[in-house]
Amino acid sequence: MSRPYPVPATAVAGVRGSRRPGPAGVGIAGTTRRWAVCPSLDGRKPRVPADRTTASRCVVRVPAKINLFLAVRGARPDGYHELTTVLQTVSVHDRVTATLVGPSERSQHPASRHRMRLELAEPDDEALPSGDANLAVRAARVLGRLAGLAALEGGASEGERDPRTLLELTKGIPVAGGMAGGSADAAAALVALNELWGCGLPRERLRDLGEEVGSDVPFCVIGGTALATGRGTSLARVLCRGQFHWVVVFDHEPLETPDVYRAWDAHCEPSEVEPDAVLQALRAEDALALGAALHNDLEPAAVALRPALADRKQALLDKGALGAVLSGSGPTLLALASDAEHARRLADDVRDLSAREPVVVSSPAGGPELKATTSSGPGHGRSS
Numbered sequence: 001m002s003r004p005y006p007v008p009a010t011a012v013a014g015v016r017g018s019r020r021p022g023p024a025g026v027g028i029a030g031t032t033r034r035w036a037v038c039p040s041l042d043g044r045k046p047r048v049p050a051d052r053t054t055a056s057r058c059v060v061r062v063p064a065k066i067n068l069f070l071a072v073r074g075a076r077p078d079g080y081h082e083l084t085t086v087l088q089t090v091s092v093h094d095r096v097t098a099t100l101v102g103p104s105e106r107s108q109h110p111a112s113r114h115r116m117r118l119e120l121a122e123p124d125d126e127a128l129p130s131g132d133a134n135l136a137v138r139a140a141r142v143l144g145r146l147a148g149l150a151a152l153e154g155g156a157s158e159g160e161r162d163p164r165t166l167l168e169l170t171k172g173i174p175v176a177g178g179m180a181g182g183s184a185d186a187a188a189a190l191v192a193l194n195e196l197w198g199c200g201l202p203r204e205r206l207r208d209l210g211e212e213v214g215s216d217v218p219f220c221v222i223g224g225t226a227l228a229t230g231r232g233t234s235l236a237r238v239l240c241r242g243q244f245h246w247v248v249v250f251d252h253e254p255l256e257t258p259d260v261y262r263a264w265d266a267h268c269e270p271s272e273v274e275p276d277a278v279l280q281a282l283r284a285e286d287a288l289a290l291g292a293a294l295h296n297d298l299e300p301a302a303v304a305l306r307p308a309l310a311d312r313k314q315a316l317l318d319k320g321a322l323g324a325v326l327s328g329s330g331p332t333l334l335a336l337a338s339d340a341e342h343a344r345r346l347a348d349d350v351r352d353l354s355a356r357e358p359v360v361v362s363s364p365a366g367g368p369e370l371k372a373t374t375s376s377g378p379g380h381g382r383s384s
């Protein structure tokens with residue numbers, strides 16, 4: 001059993017101000033928009049923009065993440081673990097579509113956005129949780145609370161004809177695979193609904209809100225490459241030159257993140273390894289050096305739960321990967337190739353390692369992207 005990691009009071013105190021409305025006269029976006037004060041369920045008076053939002057449908061494409069380096073410094077008193085990790089987005093994507101549904105003259109009226117039900121479309125993957133257990137729905141509630149969307153809180157309906165916000169998820173990222181699929185959907189939901197509901201929050205503010213939903217969500221909101229500390233939510237951007245090419249090897253069964261951290265508690269000790277070699281390799285666009293520097297302290301914990309992962313990782317190295325590492329809490333494994341062509345050959349060579357076909361991806365892959373906005377309301381009705 002490892003010793004608890006001493007955490008400064010500020011680190012466990014909660015989200016930086018995100019539950020509080022801004023000071024009088026300052027909107028949540030910190031801009032000079034006009035604001036209307038709306039009642040919220042818990043008596044606070046968050047502010048929402050009183051502008052006329054015209055979007056009726058927003059589609060956001062969001063990439064998965066991998067951990068190029070992950071050191072666990074110890075268990076914290078709040079149930080999390082203190083980390084140092086280098087995160088990067090990769091070209092495996094989910095898509096989140098947010099649509100205003102209902103009688104058009106009502107759902108398109110700005111006031112309707114203040115009292116609206118939230119619905120998650122039937123997921124196409126049965127491994128996906130429905131309702132509030134889904135991280136995209138949780139993210140929507142966090143933003144809805146800040147924006148004063150009272151009906152989102154209780155989900156109360158005044159009837160089928162009420163306008164509502166429909167969230168639809170199209171999954172490309174494996175569920176519970178260590179690639180932050182749920183967190184990516186939460187990040188995409190924040191970006192899509194920020195647009196759909198006309199909140200006008202800057203990306204940095206959405207990033208801070210993400211902390212209320214999960215440790216990986218703030219990174220998924222900004223994307224790219226970052227060094228994260230604390231429970232994974234204190235982020236600093238990292239310079240990465242060029243692109244890296246990977247083979248992603250999936251597993252047939254998911255691994256749940258809390259189980260892997262519990263296995264770390266049982267089997268591992270805090271480590272002092274630092275990410276300097278990874279950071280240097282990213283700056284230098286040096287795949288060989290990056291392969292040698294890949295590191296994940298959660299690997300022995302995941303292997304304790306799923307012993308076959310050790311042999312699979314060794315097989316990737318034997319087949320010529322520059323390096324191989326568990327993605328986050330696993331069970332997905334990442335094999336680094338020297339270029340795109342090497343990645344394709346490697347993927348062919350490791351086809352037999354798991355039941356699901358390996359995929360070739362590149363990194364970094366940017367952040368959540370607003371792919372389409374369908375406009376409605378006076379003078380609109382077009383897609384962009």
Ligand SMILES: C[C@@](CO)(OP(=O)(O)O)[C@H](O)COP(=O)(O)OP(=O)(O)OC[C@H]1O[C@@H](n2ccc(N)nc2=O)[C@H](O)[C@@H]1O
Pocket residue numbers: 067079080081082083085177178179180181183213214215216217230231232257258261327328329330
């Ligand atoms: C391991 C990592 C590495 O990036 O990613 P995944 O493999 O899950 O993608 C993260 O630390 C996972 O982040 P995320 O999946 O967002 O975790 P959260 O929802 O915040 O927490 C789920 C549970 O994981 C454990 N947890 C998570 C983060 C952390 N720093 N310490 C922890 O001990 C806690 O038991 C927590 O209750």
Ligand SMILES: Nc1ncnc2c1ncn2[C@@H]1O[C@H](COP(=O)(O)OP(=O)(O)O)[C@@H](O)[C@H]1O
Pocket residue numbers: 127128129133134135136169174175176177178179180181182183184185186255256257328329330
């Ligand atoms: N939209 C979602 N997509 C995937 N998983 C989700 C989602 N919402 C909630 N989850 C749950 O979150 C947990 C972690 O899933 P995910 O983020 O995909 O993996 P990981 O934490 O391993 O990166 C799983 O138990 C999954 O059921």
